[in-house]
Structure formats: structure tokens, C-alpha cells
Amino acid sequence: MNKVIELKNITKAFGPNVVLDDIDLMISKNDVIYIHGPNGCGKSTLLKIITGLLPQDKGTLYIEADETIGALIENPEFSNYSTIKENLEFLYNLKNKMDYKKVEDLCNRFELDLYDKKNVKNYSVGMKQKMGIIQAIMEDQSIILLDEPTRGLDDRSVIVFQDIMQELIKDNKTIIIAAHDYIDIGYNRKIELKSGRLYEDQ
Amino acid sequence: MRINRLVILSLIYLLVYIVLFAQFHFDPKMLIDFIQLDSSLFMHTITVQIEFIGLQIFKFCLINMYIDFYIQLKEMIDIRKGNYRSILFKQIMICALIIMLPDILLIRGISGVIRVILNILVFTVLYIVQLTSKNKIVFATSPLIYCVLLIFINQSTI
Ligand SMILES: Nc1ncnc2c1ncn2[C@@H]1O[C@H](COP(=O)(O)OP(=O)(O)OP(=O)(O)O)[C@@H](O)[C@H]1O
Ligand SMILES: [Mg+2]
16 A cells, blocks of 8 residues: 555644544545545644645644645635636646646536636636636646535536546546535545544444 | 736836826926935925825735735645745735836936835835735835835935
8 A cells, every 4th residue: 555645643723622633544545535524523624734734733744755736625715806727827837837728628627718808706606616626636636635626516517526536536646525515436435524533434 | 927917017007107207298307306206205296295105005006916816826826835935025026126117217326226226125025014914004004104215215315
């Protein structure tokens, strides 16, 4: 087994509210993990710690050096007074040269137009959510973290999402999805987060 | 770099100077005097005073419009392990240079060089303070503080 992420004794509290209590988690390459639990149990917090957006109070986080992370965390924030292309182009070009054909294709599958002249400010919640999913996978990232990815998506787009996830699984990506609504994409692990602890379904 | 937006920003800025220039009957001497106003500003008409202070506030607003793009994308930059601070700093420096272009073009002698350098320095520092401060009062007053410091700089480098 190829370890790509390892959390050891991770603790995170906001004041007296202990959200993650001494958590251990080992994630292998090609794992497809479903994380669930009630509102406020700490799913988003856990994903933020893995992406480095939030520092843990205690414990160590290991991420395999040549893995790249793509993530959609909570409400994706884009630059509102710019177009979808300006946003995605800038993000893509931070590390690589943008593959226009590929991103355009991803957009089309979600019924978005990469060359739309409208500002993102005028996009609907679902459209922004789709942009959020696209940016998390467009650079061929090897680890993909998605926080409630299908929130706001219509039925057709949920099917597109499922298809894309299945392709990514075939591509040997490591995928972690935190959500309430269970949508089958072929998870190999299911983990419940409850009172600051992880319980893996056997 | 987002060239399109920079060009638009520069054109808007240029327009302001053209209007000012026209107002001074296309007399370059008067425009230079206006840009380099010192405490004698307060002996001018109220219109000139408002225009001078307005111009300084406008500089901040214009950059805010441009820099907003990077601020909103902060989280996505961080996820990609991009260096948010250096990206932001680079963009602020580019904007500051564009904003100071009229001053740079009007450099006269050593004192002029010192004036421009001090001006850019003070402007950048205040802009970054304004940006990083979560305090609304700091946000609102930094263009005015810049205005006062600019008058000082102009006063002491004549
Ligand atoms: N920045 C913060 N400051 C203080 N408390 C926070 C902060 N972020 C999260 N919390 C608290 O941490 C707990 C976990 O929040 P988190 O967003 O991780 O939950 P979640 O499992 O993602 O919930 P949901 O299903 O509603 O998305 C909540 O009690 C929340 O109030
Ligand atoms: Mg959440």
C-alpha cells in the first residue's frame, strides 16, 4: 500500500469547542473515501487541515511530496468581477500552462461556456459550484478533496459529476469527498466523523 | 499578469490627467505644480483642494479594483501552494509604478528623484497597511494619511 496522506494525533479546537480530537488517518493512493457526519461535526475543518488552509493545534500531517492537491472547500470563492476564463486561467497558470482544450471540455460537460463574457458575479449558485469542481480537477491533481461537491447541482449535472469521478478513479486518483447526500461513485472506504473522532465503516 | 485589466486601469487613470490638463488650459507648468502641491495647497480654491485630495483617494480605489482579483482567489492560491504574498506584492508594485508614472515622467533633478522614490515608498507601505488591516477606520483613512504625507514630501523636496 502506497501511503499518500497520513494524519497523526491531529487535534483542532475553536476555543472550548474541540472539533477534531486526536485523530489518526492513513490514506493510500487510489483510495476513494466518503466522509460523513452531522452538521458541524468537523468535515470541512478536516479537509481544510489536509489542504493546509487551517493549521492544526496538535499532531502531524504528512503528504507525499510529489502529490498535488486539488480541492473544493465549502463555498468556492472566485473573483466576482472577472470571467470564468480569467479565473481558471490564472489558477491553472500558477503552476502549469493552461490546457484550453481540456478545460473547455470540462466546462462543456457541465454546460458552462469557458468563453462566456459574463462576470462570475452573475453566475448562479450551481454554476459557481461547477466551476469549483472544475478547478479542483482541471490541473490533473493527484489528490482531490471535495466538500459537498453536488450541493446546488441539478440531476443531470450530478450524473456528469458521477461520470467524471469514475474516470478519475480509473486514472488512479486519490479522492476524498465529504458530504451528506450519498452519491455512489464507487467508494472503497466510508468514514464517519462524530464527536471529534473518526469511525471507519467495515 | 492580467494585461487587459492593467490597460483599462491605466486608460482610466490617463483620462483623469487629461481632464486635469485641460482644466489647466494645457499648460504643463500648471499640471506639474498641481501634482507637486505642498502646504500651499490650502491657499488654493476649495475646488483645487478637493481635486488634489480626490486624486489621491482615486489612486487607492483604482488599485483596489485591480487587486481584488487576487484577494478573492487567496484560498485557491493557497491550496495550490502558490506564494500569495509575493504574487500580491508584485502586483501592488506594478500598480504603484503605473500610478506614479505621471510623477516619474515629470522628474526634475535630484530632488525630483528623491521625491518620486519617497512617494512610491510611502504609497506602497500605506497601501499594504490598508489592505492587510481588518480595521475599517484604517481602510478609510489611509488615502488621507497618504495625502498629508505627500504634501510633506512635496514640501521637503522642493
Ligand atoms: N473559523 C472558525 N471559528 C470558530 N469555530 C469554527 C470555525 N470554523 C468552524 N468552526 C466550528 O467547528 C465546527 C465544525 O465545523 P465544520 O465546518 O468543519 O463542520 P462540517 O462538518 O463541515 O459541517 P457541515 O456539514 O454543516 O458543513 C462547528 O461547530 C463550527 O462552529
Ligand atoms: Mg462543511
